[in-house]
Amino acid sequence: MSATNGVLVVGAGPVGLVAASQLARLGVPVRLIDVLEAPTDESRAVVIHARSLEMLAALGVRPQLEARGRRVDRFEIADGRTGATRAAVDLTGIPSRHPSMLDIAQPDTEAVLAERAAELGVVVERGVELTALAQDADGVEVTLRTAAEDETARFGWVVGADGAHSTTRHLVGTHLEGGFHGQHFAMADVEVETSLAPTTGRMFTHPDGVAMLFPLRETRARVIFLVDDPGDAAAPTLEQIEALTEERMAGRVRVTGSHWLTYFEIHHAQVPQYRHGRVLLAGDAAHVHSPAGAQGMNTGIQDAANLAWKLALVARHGADPGLLDSYQEERHPVGAEVVRVTTTLTDVGTASGPLAALRDAAMFVVGHVPALGEAAAERLAELTVGYPHSSLSVRHGAHRHGTAKAGEHAPDPEGLRRADGTPVAVEELLERPGFVLLVHGDDGALGDVLGDLGTVVPLDADDEGMALVRPDGYLGLVADTTDPDVLRRYLADVLRVPAAVTAI
Ligand SMILES: Cc1cc2nc3c(=O)[nH]c(=O)nc-3n(C[C@H](O)[C@H](O)[C@H](O)COP(=O)(O)OP(=O)(O)OC[C@H]3O[C@@H](n4cnc5c(N)ncnc54)[C@H](O)[C@@H]3O)c2cc1C
Structure with a gap:
């Protein structure tokens, strides 16, 4: 693994497992560690909600989860x-x-996710604890403790998915802030x-x-x-x-x-910043709250899905690290809302x-x-x-009444078919790693512009246009044209991917 682009994921709970699997799927070298010698048998979070299931379906684990739940x-x-x-x-x-x-009990969820991670080449390194971390302009140096020794290793990026008592959070010098009425x-x-x-x-x-x-x-x-x-x-x-x-x-x-x-x-609390340079916090490491409404693990899984593709663009495709600020921009308000709603739900119920x-x-x-x-x-x-106000949600041209907007979760449009003519859902298309560009009209040069960032899928529709579905299922660009320059500018100016990656 190259020190400059490899990612260390700390914590093999549901959030770390999803983050590591998604990164691996997107071609990023990953190590996934957990201090526990064996997976937890505590059932903890027991509900997977619809939006998380949509994301987990794209990861290819829905049938396995449903079989156990x-x-x-x-x-x-x-x-x-x-x-x-x-x-x-x-x-x-x-x-x-x-x-x-x-x-579904959390150990079952974790077992299914760990199997999928292993298929993708990520085996959880157990009995390995992150104990120290220092970052500079080029990477992060960490100390990983096992029963036998302390290992010093260098990574490009660290994802702290190490739960409510997160060491990563402590090591970057931040803490949970909130109501703290335990x-x-x-x-x-x-x-x-x-x-x-x-x-x-x-x-x-x-x-x-x-x-x-x-x-x-x-x-x-x-x-x-x-x-x-x-x-x-x-x-x-x-x-x-x-x-x-x-x-x-x-x-x-x-x-x-x-x-x-x-x-x-x-407690009901959240860290003020999810990004600390090359270290990103996700899941319970970033937000904790009441189990009312069963939102905790779900919010964390969606943090991981949001972060992974951005980190892959930066670590693998050389996108400007500034793209990672959109992780804070998009996910921090969602976490804040979950903390607020679950607190209210608990108080109201009592x-x-x-x-x-x-x-x-x-x-x-x-x-x-x-x-x-x-x-x-x-x-x-x-x-x-949804992320309608995100800096990554861009509409080009006029919005057509009744169609989805940038920042919304991609619906299944009419006329979406596989090459053999059978109907297909966006979620199934996202089983292929990367972006999905839905195009109605001339898709001539668009595939070249998208390069290996994703797949172009033609759509039967009346009006010309294109919609770029992000790997987490949300719409990034929605345009009323198939002009390749519009896509090129979105990739270069908004996602900050260097032109060389997507050049024709
Ligand atoms: C007892 C209990 C009951 C819960 N009940 C519910 C519930 O009913 N409903 C609900 O929605 N949620 C519940 N939760 C919360 C839910 O389990 C979490 O929201 C969910 O597990 C978050 O996943 P995560 O991956 O962020 O963190 P975790 O699942 O906590 O995983 C973090 C992982 O990081 C590892 N780790 C920690 N420090 C280090 C380190 N320094 N180095 C390496 N590895 C490290 C840990 O061993 C752990 O495996 C409960 C939590 C607990 C603890």
């Missing part, structure tokens, strides 16, 4: 004392090719008996603290409860979980056995007295006005994430 197509908020449904969100109508949540959750993976539908995820509001129920495979489920500070106790007892389930889930769920019990303390009445009224409205329910479903699935 359970599709959940409805989310309900219920009164934990009476069981009355306050609001229900139907996920089947959300605008995604995967209109549901996939409930909240404690009792959580457990249990066997349950319930008459509640196993295809529905649930949040129960309760004055003692919000409770959540996520059905996993067969009779297994994840239960989560906001609790008081448990002090030194590392885990609740099974009896405590049984009692919390009984009290806060309106007696509708009975625990019959347990797989994993833990207490989990969380409200009592007049505030609870207000909450219940608001939920009644959401549950009974379809448009509001749909909006909530889209937000929960992270489908509302």
